[in-house]
Amino acid sequence: MTNRDYANRKPSRKGKAKSKTTRRKSKAPAPRRFPLVLLLVTLGLVTGFGYFLWTINNSAKDLDEGEAAVAEQSVVKPTQKKDPKALPPKPKEKWTYQKELVNMKVEVDIPEVSGPAHRYRMQCGxxxxxPQADAMKAVIAFQGLDSNITKAKGTTGDWYKVSLGPYDRKRLAEKHRHVLQKAGINGCFLMFVN
Incomplete structure (x- = not known):
């Protein structure tokens, strides 16, 4: 196998004889001719499109004039011309309740509300x-919410319940529940309290 030096000389092509001179004459690219055919085609298309638009414009005017002539033949001309921007005459009122209700009074009995009825509580654990209940209360306090711990006696012993509320509206309770869910507390649920 022969060693070739590709860095210093270019390999010759097969089928051509090697020339002794290493200089090659560089040919300048031939100047491009102006695309006359392309210019003629473009001018023809632009001219055709302009003629098309001109014929459409004239045909629309002819059509409007033809429709107007047909409309004039089919409609009897009134003796008096009406203003197209004039408003129609004011209609006569059929109803009389507007006049009857002017001097009427409506009385409504509103029951007194003694105080807001707390209807919702949210239990979180x-x-x-x-100590477990206090830890949950601390996590809830870090979210900016106030919670309560209540002791309840069950059949299996004492239980410490962590709850929030009472809430007047369910919307506020749901808002607090979403705040707790973002903090990773997912066990909270709403209870309806009478």
């Missing part, structure tokens, strides 16, 4: 020991 039920624990066997007080």
């Amino acid at each position: 039920s624990f066997r020991t007080q």
